[in-house]
Amino acid sequence: MAKTGITLTRRGLGAMLAVGLLAGGLAGCGNSDTGGDSDSGSSGGNSKLVIGFSQVGAESGWRTANTNSIKEAATTAGYELKFDDAQGKQENQIKAIRNFIQQKVDVIAFSPVVESGWDTVLKEAKDAKIPVILTDRAVDSADKSLYKTFIGSDFVKEGKLAGEWLVKEKSAATGPVNIVELQGTTGAAPANDRKKGFAEAIAANPNLKVVASQSGDFTRAGGKQVMEQFLRANPKIDVLFAHNDDMGLGALEAITAAGKTPGKDITIITVDAVKDGMQALADGKFNFIAECSPLLGPQLMDLAKKVKAGEEVPARVETEETTFTQEQAKTALPNRKY
The missing domain is CATH 3.40.50.2300 (Response regulator)
Known part of the structure; x- marks a missing residue:
């Protein structure tokens, strides 16, 4: 009886090993190396x-x-x-x-x-x-x-819309209108194209001059830092064009800290229309936003x-x-x- 029991146990182990190998082979075919589920x-x-x-x-x-x-x-x-x-x-x-x-x-x-x-x-x-x-x-x-x-x-169109609004807004200006520009990340498509579109639009009014243009890297911190530099270097700034809301929101802090009223002392135009930017526009701190969904x-x-x-x-x-x-x-x- 003991001998038969040993034989049965070996057969059972063999069957178990066969099932295990088959299951392992199937799992290897079905799963990705990235740990995702098998239905990929x-x-x-x-x-x-x-x-x-x-x-x-x-x-x-x-x-x-x-x-x-x-x-x-x-x-x-x-x-x-x-x-x-x-x-x-x-x-x-x-x-x-x-x-x-x-x-x-x-x-x-x-x-x-x-x-x-x-x-x-x-x-x-x-x-x-x-x-x-x-x-x-x-x-x-x-x-x-x-x-x-x-x-x-269409980033060029966004820049043009911003510039066209400014041309209308400043149509009565008889002297220079000094503009500073907060560009997006250097080499990025929206930065290149918004700059291009804006420049093409404001060319319609020779009084509109971009006196400083620098990247704020699309961030609030960058917008604040660069705007502080603009304010120190340019005693008369009439307009800020920021390539996105976040840089414009950072610039608000710098403008306020300099004792100026954003939206009044300095006209502010941005691109995006996220909630914080829209709130600044509703509050009169921004003046115009071109949407980018x-x-x-x-x-x-x-x-x-x-x-x-x-x-x-x-x-x-x-x-x-x-x-x-x-x-x-x-x-x-x-x-x-x-």
Whole structure:
């Protein structure tokens, strides 16, 4: 009896080992190397769309709202989002894109820190047959086949809208109107384009002169620091054009500390229309805002689905935006989502 018992035990162990090996083989086929669930796109062979998204960072209220919109839209659509924060550094973003390629995601989307220097990594994505979508910011690659589409704003138009409002506002000026400009991150598409659009618009009035222009890196701290420098170097400043609300809000602190009244002593024009900026406009501290909507998430998810399916999409998808004066800001604020 004891001998039979030993034989049965060995058979049982053999069966258990066989089951264990089979289960291990199945698990190895189904799971991705990144620790995600087995229901993932290219990496798992199933139907869930997997999107790798690299964000510029979290430098402003606009950027935070943009990130939240994309994350919420991915959840609503039932897609897997592999999110990366580049912390404002191009090298981090290139590394993230290469990681997405290695993970064999279905679609790569990113908001480029700067315009230049992307051709090599985008060629790698193209060779891996992973479509790329640019969000919010463009790149200056001559080879347009390196990405499928761009979704975002017309930054040149935003700069023009700001300049055109100023031309009308100062139409009665008989002498020089001194303007200081808080630029966004050096080399970034919105900084380049908003500067260009604004300059083209104010050229209609020779009295409007930009006497100082410097990057505040799209941050409140940068806006405050650079505005302090502007105020020390330029005794007469009539207008501030800030490339985003956050820099304008930082500049408010510097202007107030210098004993001047923002919105009255210095006319302030910004871009974005986030809640804090809209509140400053409603309070009369800002004078005009050109909107730049961060709520790109739902449109991005729709485009990702289409490019993965091989459908034709427009080369450029622009968001619908407007402008705000003080009274318009007061009306819009109660229902503002960002």
